[in-house]
Amino acid sequence: MSNHAMVSRVENERILVLERVFDAPRDLLFKMFKEPEHLKHWWGPKGWEIPVCTIDFHPGGAWHYCMKCVDQNQGQFYGMESWGKGVYKEIIEPEKIVYTDYFSDAEGHVNDAMPSSEITLEFIDLGEKTKLINHAEYVSAEALKTVMDMGMLQGITETWSRLDELVESLN
Numbered sequence: 001m002s003n004h005a006m007v008s009r010v011e012n013e014r015i016l017v018l019e020r021v022f023d024a025p026r027d028l029l030f031k032m033f034k035e036p037e038h039l040k041h042w043w044g045p046k047g048w049e050i051p052v053c054t055i056d057f058h059p060g061g062a063w064h065y066c067m068k069c070v071d072q073n074q075g076q077f078y079g080m081e082s083w084g085k086g087v088y089k090e091i092i093e094p095e096k097i098v099y100t101d102y103f104s105d106a107e108g109h110v111n112d113a114m115p116s117s118e119i120t121l122e123f124i125d126l127g128e129k130t131k132l133i134n135h136a137e138y139v140s141a142e143a144l145k146t147v148m149d150m151g152m153l154q155g156i157t158e159t160w161s162r163l164d165e166l167v168e169s170l171n
Contacts, residue, residue: 023129047077
């Protein structure tokens with residue numbers, strides 16, 4: 001596994017910016033976000049699986065998924081399901097994906113009680129490597145704090161580590 005660390009920073013109190021370099025060409029890394037059969041293998045923190053993942057990859061289309069905890073060592077989280085939904089706004093292959101990220105239910109209804117975010121993913125070509133920049137804008141500083149308090153940063157760090165391992169095995 002490569003030793004590229006994820007760098008995070010907060011801008012304007014409500015925008016979380018994450019960056020990491022992956023040892024994979026840009027086309028391959030982009031494909032990991034586009035195709036459900038790839039996403040299923042890396043999305044979510046350690047100990048969580050994606051039993052459901054559907055993607056309609058075009059602006060206006062949606063990505064609907066379920067994360068389920070399958071790790072008994074995670075105590076109260078074991079067996080828990082968390083549903084999410086992304087609605088694509090802009091796709092420039094293989095450079096950029098813009099979508100709105102929501103918490104949802106199994107039917108795809110958005111959970112308005114939980115903070116949504118506007119996500120911009122940028123894929124920067126570094127030859128055999130790719131820099132991924134994830135720009136997540138929340139409606140307020142409070143909304144960002146809510147997801148941070150839920151352990152989102154650790155979750156995405158683990159998620160990107162799983163992505164790193166997968167692209168290395170495919171590369």
